[in-house]
Amino acid sequence: MVSVQRNPTLSYVVLPEGTRRGSVFTVHETGAPVLPKPRLLDRVRAALRIRHYSRRTEKAYVAWILRYILFHGKRHPVEMGAPELTRFLSSLAVDRKGAASTQNQALSALLFLYRRDVSTTQIYTHVLNRGPAGVRSPADRLFNA
Numbered sequence: 001m002v003s004v005q006r007n008p009t010l011s012y013v014v015l016p017e018g019t020r021r022g023s024v025f026t027v028h029e030t031g032a033p034v035l036p037k038p039r040l041l042d043r044v045r046a047a048l049r050i051r052h053y054s055r056r057t058e059k060a061y062v063a064w065i066l067r068y069i070l071f072h073g074k075r076h077p078v079e080m081g082a083p084e085l086t087r088f089l090s091s092l093a094v095d096r097k098g099a100a101s102t103q104n105q106a107l108s109a110l111l112f113l114y115r116r117d118v119s120t121t122q123i124y125t126h127v128l129n130r131g132p133a134g135v136r137s138p139a140d141r142l143f144n145a
Helices: 040-050 055-071 082-094 100-117 122-127 138-144
Strands: 003-006 010-014 025-029
Touching: 040 055, 040 100, 055 082, 055 100, 082 100
Parallel strands: none
Antiparallel strands: 003 010, 010 025
């Protein structure tokens, strides 16, 4: 007896054991396989690898981004903005008594996330009061002083 079994993407025929060929599987694809969209941390890893960051930097950045997400109750970074980022960094300084280098590393990881992956530059320029890094001449000091 021949049985036909169907899956949303595959259909195959199973022949019983007593046939001449034994148990043979014939697979017919019914449609193009649907690939799931890469998850956030996988996209961050891919962006870091494309830019040739070291594996240790990749591991540290992903860990900081994960801590940031867990700190805010597993909310997606797209839903969060500058107040949440400031709250997380303040928590590192006050509650966990983190060193300045720890805060700088966390800030670098989160800025990479928001600049590269989430594409929100508002956090970088408006809230942290850091404009884009530009070339400054010695004359700028004379006019701004």
